[in-house]
Every structure is written in C-alpha cells, then in structure tokens.
Amino acid sequence: MSKTKAPRRPRAETPKGFRDYFGGDVVERKAMLDRIAEVYHRYGFDPLETSAVETVEALGKYLPDVDRPNAGVFAWQEENDWLALRYDLTAPLARVAAQHRNDLPSPYRRYAMGPVWRNEKPGPGRFRQFYQCDADTVGSASMAADAEICAMLADALEAVGIARGDYVVRINNRKVLNGVMEVAGILDPSDPEKFAHERGIVLRAIDKLDRLGEAGVRALLGAGRKDESGDFTKGAGLSNEQADVILAFTGARRATGSETTAALRALVSASTIGGEGVDELEAIAALLDTQGYGPDRIVIDPSVVRGLGYYTGPVYEAELTFEITDEKGRPRQFGSVAGGGRYDDLVKRFTGQAVPATGVSIGVDRLLAALAAKGLTGAEAQGPAVVTVMDRDRIGDYLAMAAELRAAGIRAEVYLGNPKNFGNQLKYADRRGAPVAIIQGTDEAARGVVQVKDLILGAKIAAEASLEEWKSQPAQQEVPRPDLVAAVRRILDRT
Amino acid sequence: MSKTKAPRRPRAETPKGFRDYFGGDVVERKAMLDRIAEVYHRYGFDPLETSAVETVEALGKYLPDVDRPNAGVFAWQEENDWLALRYDLTAPLARVAAQHRNDLPSPYRRYAMGPVWRNEKPGPGRFRQFYQCDADTVGSASMAADAEICAMLADALEAVGIARGDYVVRINNRKVLNGVMEVAGILDPSDPEKFAHERGIVLRAIDKLDRLGEAGVRALLGAGRKDESGDFTKGAGLSNEQADVILAFTGARRATGSETTAALRALVSASTIGGEGVDELEAIAALLDTQGYGPDRIVIDPSVVRGLGYYTGPVYEAELTFEITDEKGRPRQFGSVAGGGRYDDLVKRFTGQAVPATGVSIGVDRLLAALAAKGLTGAEAQGPAVVTVMDRDRIGDYLAMAAELRAAGIRAEVYLGNPKNFGNQLKYADRRGAPVAIIQGTDEAARGVVQVKDLILGAKIAAEASLEEWKSQPAQQEVPRPDLVAAVRRILDRT
Secondary structure, X not given: OOOOOOOOOOOOOOOOOOOOEEHHHHHHHHHHHHHHHHHHHHXXXXXXXXXXXXXXXXXXXXXXXXXXXXXXXXXXXXXXXXXXXXXXXXXXXXXXXXXXXXXXOOOEEEEEEEEEEOEOOOEOOEOOEEEEEEEEEEOOOXXXXXXXXXXXXXXXXXXXXXXXXXXXXXXXXXXXXXXXXXXXXXXXXXXXXXXXXXXXXXXXXXXXXXXXXXXXXXXXXXXXXXXXXOOEEEOOOOOHHHHHHHHHHHOOOOOOHHHHHHHXXXXXXXXXXXXXXXXXXHHHHHHHHHOOOOOOOEEEOOOOOXXXXXXXXXXXXXXXXXXXXXXXXXXXXXXXXXXXXXXXXXXXXXXXXXXXXXXXXXXXHHHHHHHHHOOOOOOOOOOOEEEOOOOHHHHHHHHXXXXXXXXXXXXXXXXXXXXXXXXXXXXXXXXXXXXXXXXXXXXXXXXXXXXXXXXXXXXXXXXXXXXHHHHHOOOEEEEEHHHHHHHHHHHHXXX | OOOOOOOOOOOOOOOOOOOOEEHHHHHHHHHHHHHHHHXXXXXXXXXXXXXXXXXXXXXXXXXXXXXXXXXXXXXXXXXXXXXXXXOOOHHHHHHHHHHOOOOOOOOEEEEEEEEEEOEOOOEOOEOOEEEEEEEEEEOOOOHHHHHHHHHHHHHHHHHOOOOOOOEEEEEEEHHHHHHHHHHHOOOOOOOOOOOHHHHHHHHHHXXXXXXXXXXXXXXXXXXXXXXXOOOEEEOOOOOHHHHHHHHHHHOOOOOOHHHHHHHHHHHOOOOHHHHHHHHHHXXXXXXXXXXXXXXXXXXXXXXXXXXXXXXXXXXXXXXXXXXXXXXXXXEEEEEEEEEEEEOOOOOHHHHOOOOOEEEEEEEHHHHHHHHHHOOOOOOOOOXXXXXXXXXXXXXXXXXXXXXXXXXXXXXXXXXXXXXXOHHHHHHHHHHOOOOEEEEOOHHHHHHOEEEEEEHHHHHHHHHHOOHHHHHHOOOEEEEEHHHHHHHHHHHHHHO
C-alpha cells in the first residue's frame, strides 16, 4: 500500500484575542447583569437588543481612539454594502432612535447588554470581543435625565454588591471644559474647527490624569512626553500659561459641590458656554441633593473628561475607591468601572435633527473583576450531586435517583462515562465541584440503602482532621433508599 | 453665498435580514431561556459561552444545507486566517471540546444560548441572525446520555409552559436508517462513499415527509419531483422496490415502542449496523420507561431523520402537536421546535480521536412563537408608573415620588420630555404601557395630595362604561401624598 498523506487537521483554537467563558464565569456575569437589569427596569428603562451586524455607514466613526477613524472594526463587503460588527452599543442605539423615531416613546429610556467587537491588537487582558452594559435616555434635554442616570448607576453598583463608600460617581461638564478652552485661547466660538486637533490632545491628556499625574499631563499639554519605554508622544503645544488654565480646571474640585461650582464659575467667567456648563452642573447637583444622593455617592469633579469626542454636556464616571493589590504587589485604587455623558449629535447624523441624549456604559468585565476582588462572586456556582454507577445494568435506578433529587430542586446528575474504574468517577465528581456523591452497589441495593458521601467535608477531613475527629464526623453515611433526598439536603444545607 | 452640497446622510437601517428586538420581546425571550437554563442547570449541565467569531478552519463545513458546503457564513480575511461568525453552537462546542480536552470534566455536559449567523438570502420570517439554545453531552457513548437529553427536553418544554399532551419528543436512529439503506441496496458497508450522493437525497426527502406526504417523498426517492411553482427537484433515482423499503421504514411506527422496534428489527434483519441501531432504540426506550417518560411524552418514530449529515446514531425531535391557524386561515399542527442527535465524529476532526457526543438544539424563535400562539407571553412586560410633570420647577419632587415607588419595588419613572403639553404626557404614558399616572399640580402640592390615575381602568371605562358606571368607579382618585405608594399598589394589585 502506498503511503498517503493524512489531511492536515484544523487547529482547535479561538482566533487570537477571543476567548470562551465557562460555567461559573457565565453564571456570575449573568447574575450580575440580571441584578443591574432589575434596577434599570425599575427606573422604567426598556431592554433593546440590536443586531450584532450593522452597515459600516450606520456605525459611523465614533471609536474612542479618534486617531484611527477607519480602523478598529471587523468589516466585510456584501453585495452593495460594507457590513461590520458593532464596536459599542451607542452607535446602534443612535441608528435605532433614527430608524424607529415614529414608534418609540419619547423620551426613550433603554438599556442594552451584550458583546461588542473591536479589531484591535489583542494583548494580556485585552480581548477583541467583550461585554458592555449601557443605559441611555434619548430625547430629553433635561438635566434630570443626566441626574437620573447617575443615581441609577449608583443604585446598580450597590445592587451588585459594591458597598456605599466603596464607589463614587464623579460628574463634570464638557461645556465647562469648552469654556476653559476658550479662556485658554484654544477654542474660538466663531470658528469651532480651529484648534480641534489641539483640543483632542488636551482631552486625552486630561483623561490620563489618574495615570500620569499632573506633571505628565502638563508635558502632554506642552511639547510632549517621553514614557518609560522611551516612546515620545507629541503634545498639544500649549504655553505654560495656557496649561495653567487647563490644570486649574482639572484641579477645581473643592470640599463641597457648591464650592466646586463656584470655583468653576470664576474660572470660566469670560465664556458663555462655560457659564452654561456650570448652570447644568448646579442643576444636576440640586436634583441629586433633593433625592439624597450626597457626596458619599455622587460628586462634582472637574478632572473627569471622558476620552470620547462626541460628548456635548455632562460627563460622568463611576470609580471604585477600595484598594486592590496590582500585579506588582503594590496597593492601588480599583479605578473606573463605568462612564458616560450627554451626546446631542449622534442621532442627527441620520435625520438632520438634533436629538438630545445621555447615557452610561458599564465595563462588564471590569465590574466582574471588582466583585471577584471583593470576594462577592463564586457563590452561584455549585456543582451537582453526582450519582455514581456501581452496577452498569442498574443505570435506570441511578437515573431515577438523580430525577428524584432534581424533583426536589437539587442539582443532580448520573456519571455517564465508562463506569469501570470507580476512582475515575470520584475524580469526575471532584472536577465537577460536586458537594455530594451517591453510591449504591449490588449489596446496598439488596439491603435497600444508599451511601451518601459529603465531598466537601471529606476533603476537609482528609486535609485537617485527626483519626478521632474522622471517626466522630464521618463524611460518608448509609441511609435507607427512601431517605436519599433528605440526606442530600442535610449535607447541602450544612455547606 | 455659494450653494454647497450637503453630505449624504447615512441610512438608519439594519442590514437586510437583520432585526432589532425591543422591550417585551427581549424580556419574553429572556424569561423563556431562563426557565430552560434552570432545567438544564438542575440536570448538571454547565453554561458555555464561546466567542461569536471562529476561524473558518475550526468551523468546518457542517452547515445543514450540504449542497453548499462553503457558502452560508459571514467570513472575512485577517492577516493569516479567515475568520467567520459561528453558524451554530455545535461546531464551536466541538472546537472547545478539543481545545480544552485536558481541563474539562469527561463526560462534559454543557448548554449554550446565543445568536448564530447565516449568510443566506433573507426572506419573510427568515433572518440572518437568530438565537439557538443547545444542550449537549460530550464524551459519553452511553444511550443514557441520549435518553437524558430527550427527558430534559420534555422537562424544558413543560417548564416554559407547554402542557403535557401539547408536545411529543420523537426518537429514531441513523444506524437503523443505514441498515435500511443497506437492505435497499444504496449502502455498501465495504465502500461507504458509494451512493453517498443518493443517500443524501434520501435523507433530505424523508425529512420532508411532514410537508410533502408519502407521494411527494416517493417522487424524490425516484426520478424527481415538480413542485407547485413548476420547479423540478432531481430525485435519488431509486427503483420502486427500493423506495418501498425506505417507505416501509418511515412508516414503521406502531402503537407501542416495543411493537415499533420489533417492526424495525424485522426490516433490517439483514444488516449488522441496522440491528445495532434497533438495540440502541430499545435501550433508550427502556431507560425512559423506568423514569416514567411514557408515549404521551416521548415516542419511537422512524419517520424522524433530521437533515444534518453528521448524525451517527440516535436522532430526536420535539414537535408541538396543538393546532394553529396558518397565514391562509387553515388549521395545522404547530410542528417542530427542537431537534438533535448523536454525532460521534465532530471532535475527531481536530484530534483524530473519536469522541462520542449527543445533543439537542431548540429553535428559540419557533418556541417563542408557540408560546405566543398559546397566549403564554406578554405577562412579563408591564410599563412603569409614570409621574407627570405639571410644574417644571418642582421636578425634584416628582423624581422623589418615582424614587419612593421604586424603593417599594414598583417600576416608576418621571416624564422627562418637554412638559408644556400635558396631553403629550398622557400619550407618552399610553405608549409606555403605563398602568398608572401620577399627577400633582401647584394646587395639589399646596393641599398635600396627589392624583392617582388608573390608566387601564380608565381606558376600559372610556371604551365601555355608561356615565353612571363612570361615576361609581372613578379611574382617578385623590390621595394624601404620604399614601402615594399604597394607592399605586392597590391599582397594580387589581390589574
């Protein structure tokens, strides 16, 4: 026989930058999103699930990284159109608000949860598919809409288990920033395009204040900044005096909201738009005060700007303030888990009519990581009771045991691998995170009993207990077959 | 000023064949999937969420329409790979089972729920993105795994509200079919590739038995069939005698399972593989009997074949047996909502080692349509109580009312559009499906009261009631401000 070349087997791999989510990860994310959805629902927000695929034309060029307007999406050509996977949940909302403007209630409050895709270079912890969770109000110019989103965000964080005091929602206003830009001489109201490039650099520089500190931001406002790796980022080319104005703004936070807005008002007194922005901040602060959202939950903080170019008024961000230990063992604040703001021009792209809108996006993976850091995850994910197979011919009996347990609301399954090696069955139960194993051999069947093994206690005893303790607290007990459910429940209630 | 051409606005449209899901649709699907997931979870199945994007190589060519192996997916080229959106949840499972074979428990029971994408010509009711809901057991050759999936499927259907008697899970076996093919002379065990094309036609012909009847299938088994539109489909070219064998098989269902398997055994007595298939059917039937899943829920039915080419043993299908009225006003059975079977070769593509697997896929949109036809949807989707804005300066008070209602667990929101026209506010409440509107003008505020308007009763009275009834049963009542929550709750409890 001649040697024929075997066909090459396909590689069993996700594409680079993609990942799978297993068992507990799916359950935990779902539990968290369900709790958030419950809060959003109670606030009158309706779910919206748009298609994952949009026309490139409808998506527009609103990616956060404004330096690469055309890159960043997964796109392919259809007969007449270029199609792409959505890169966020805001662009599809703008499309929906335009497409269905005659059928949707106005204002339209909606929330959306689902994956988005970014065609970026993958890196450690950076994936090309990830979840977002957004809530937006389209069609309301009222500052009450912004205040509501911020209050709802605080409620949502508490609903998933972040304690009051462990988070703060910080609010600022782009109009105030524009006023500051005017005062600094890099925004001319009569020629809005002038200095647009510089303002973009300023925006992104301020957004890095947390990470780079004032000196780093000052460098980016001026000639530029060389980072630790030696890479040079060109700056906005502002003079020292201009940078002083910007940094006076970012540093304008005072002890109370009214002191902060007073400081801001002084700073932008020469600018109409800046004054408007301060008015808006005051309105939001007053509404939140009325409802009892004090500075322990929501504060006015001029250092918040949000990187996105499309915000036109209030911007806000939720930060977790508890400390974690970073990968280098240093303590640091957990940081931002959500952000948003007012964007009055996104729907206008489609219809020509300005539609006021405001909304927030929660970074789902970040918030999940925060819950994990706080020890708030894991409870949801318990393995099933595993019924072992001692006697291959009596599989029907084992299936009946599992069915009985399930009918009593207990998660249960029968081992369906090759039953020959009993050790493999217990290894399987271990890998499944099973709290209980049920065993019934020919002898037990004849006597009408089953063995119920407490695997969690068993592991504990094996690790810690002395022989006396082991004898006094057996991890395995024999019970009459009719008592199976009750015996398993006793063990589950104990754990 | 010279006339400048305005830039063309993007069209606010989903790509052809894609759609958005709003409010109630999202809530209802989620409620249904949550109930199914609860059943799957109780059976010991773990959730798995794979990435939407796979390499084309990993996806393979397992689309249902075997005539077009390469079409049907949305694909695009990356640096070195072709990437594509998954077209089902089984191909990604096979990839996961191969990729993580050293870390997953074996057998691995998993369920998956999520969108899949098909690059097909869209049509009425045919979309290019839709939901699937799958449950599979990978790594068990035991017929108990197949029996378990069928029992779990029956439980899941009852959990979402399909009454016993309104559905039936039908089971068959591909090995029996192969035995029949052998007997009919279109399968030669020593040369499995021979007649593969004919067998494909036979498979798809049998799958259309419901729709075309025996005569139509006989035509497809023979020379071919001309449909109502005049289009001709070429047949498998079988002789009348060969077609008789096939149709004896599809018609072999008898009153009881054991009579059916006896009829099948007689039919395939000349075939080893056919006999094996009958053994498997008998094993499944016995296991289901032990657990009380009688023929009112699960039956052996040789007319079930499932179109997919990759099944290797048991195949199963859930059919809803209640009647609906089709678009032409004729009564017909609702039909299939789920199907699956055993596929022992999918993981082997990656690893070279055969891994036995079996699983089912529920057609999420079909099942949702069935629930709607049965009047089982809609309860979940109630609008919020709407607090109207009579006095723009007192929006803080209105927000406080909504907050109070929410704190009591009542869905509530404040109208945040332009409050000038009160009629618009009530129209908004109507569009929101609001059961209650809350009204407090300057006068009511001064007197410490609010008006609570029962919108559902109001609409009913407006439509039906006489003036006397209207007076005796007012849809609007004035209550002291502290009684707001109690008054709203009374109305909600009534509806």
